[in-house]
Amino acid sequence: MDEFFLGSRVSQWLLALGAILASVLVGRLLYWFISRILLQLTKRTATRLDDVLVEKLREPMVFGIVLTGIWLGLQQLNTQELWERWLTHAFYLGIMFNVTWLIVRALHTAIQFGLLPFVQRNHSDFADTKLPIIISIINLVIWTGAVILALDQIGYNVQAVLAGLGIGGLAFAVAANYTLSNVIGGVTIVFVQPFKVGDRIRIEGHDGFVEEIGLSVTRIRTFVDDTLVVVPNRHFSDKVLVNMSDAPARRNTLKIPLPYTTTPQQLEIAALTLKEIALNNPRLTDHCKVAFDTLGTYALQVQFIYYVHHQADLWDTQTEVTLEVYRRFREAGIAFAYLTGWLPEGTDPFKLGTDPV
Numbered sequence: 001m002d003e004f005f006l007g008s009r010v011s012q013w014l015l016a017l018g019a020i021l022a023s024v025l026v027g028r029l030l031y032w033f034i035s036r037i038l039l040q041l042t043k044r045t046a047t048r049l050d051d052v053l054v055e056k057l058r059e060p061m062v063f064g065i066v067l068t069g070i071w072l073g074l075q076q077l078n079t080q081e082l083w084e085r086w087l088t089h090a091f092y093l094g095i096m097f098n099v100t101w102l103i104v105r106a107l108h109t110a111i112q113f114g115l116l117p118f119v120q121r122n123h124s125d126f127a128d129t130k131l132p133i134i135i136s137i138i139n140l141v142i143w144t145g146a147v148i149l150a151l152d153q154i155g156y157n158v159q160a161v162l163a164g165l166g167i168g169g170l171a172f173a174v175a176a177n178y179t180l181s182n183v184i185g186g187v188t189i190v191f192v193q194p195f196k197v198g199d200r201i202r203i204e205g206h207d208g209f210v211e212e213i214g215l216s217v218t219r220i221r222t223f224v225d226d227t228l229v230v231v232p233n234r235h236f237s238d239k240v241l242v243n244m245s246d247a248p249a250r251r252n253t254l255k256i257p258l259p260y261t262t263t264p265q266q267l268e269i270a271a272l273t274l275k276e277i278a279l280n281n282p283r284l285t286d287h288c289k290v291a292f293d294t295l296g297t298y299a300l301q302v303q304f305i306y307y308v309h310h311q312a313d314l315w316d317t318q319t320e321v322t323l324e325v326y327r328r329f330r331e332a333g334i335a336f337a338y339l340t341g342w343l344p345e346g347t348d349p350f351k352l353g354t355d356p357v
Helices: 010-042 049-074 081-122 124-153 158-163 166-175 177-192 264-280 314-331
Strands: 200-203 206-213 217-222 228-232 241-243 250-258 284-295 300-308
Touching: 010 049, 049 081, 081 124, 124 177, 124 206, 177 206, 177 217, 206 228, 250 264, 250 314, 264 284, 264 300, 264 314, 300 314
Parallel strands: none
Antiparallel strands: 200 206, 200 241, 206 217, 217 228, 250 300, 284 300
16 A cells, blocks of 8 residues: 655655656756767857857756756645645746746857857957946846746736835845945946956056956956956946056156266266167167166166057066166176165165165
């Protein structure tokens, strides 16, 4: 005789377990078929659209099969009305999530192979900056609509829920202010464009290149130590931002300490030599500034300001220019100041020849 367990017969439990296991098995077989056979067939076609579409829709399809199997299995059990209602609601929510997942992935594939190539050909800046934010906003709208529709389908009056939030809704709005300010900051960045992807910027002591402009945060790869800095977008509206890529070239300063034995004629030669270095180096612009600007405590100081083209590597150019200055000065018999012998008490040797302007 069939025994009962938690309100259902053992045979019903076995049928439910069998349906769930069968759905998992079918899902795994479908995943294997798509990965090993269907994707190999689509790779033989001339376009990559079918490859990406099949790959993107693989997980939602498998999830839908497993979800349906779980639902059919649980239908074999004798559940109380309350549990039946909750299981039905959970199934509707799962189906809504799965359908939305399918729609979002299909939309991303359409954008990747339909809209993105056209935008990149005609508006590359739009593709790098505005399009990712627009896609994020579309995703937010789709998922928000799916949640509202799912709640409506399972019997909740969404308008009444929103209207009844009252003080709780106000508290939620205050708590969400941080997130909303970041989102508003992201939208502002995209449409005002104080910088774009690839620009070198400086904010709050961080100096680096913009890798990604997101809906709520911007990712910057630091220039010196190559670390990733994540900056909330709201900071770009209330902090001082320096976009160094907006300048025609990158400014660099080389301070050269010379001993007091240097003659005025040698200083003139030094100035002409520095100007020649800037004019003859293809990585530098024709514009440079040379000034004998400081009579320091222990050395004379010549300041050399030059400008590096954006397409040139900054580190390599700095090394090349400094080596050329060192080589040309030695050939001209111009010495560099250095510290020897006794110093008065309290003197900082590291400030020799580098007194601030």
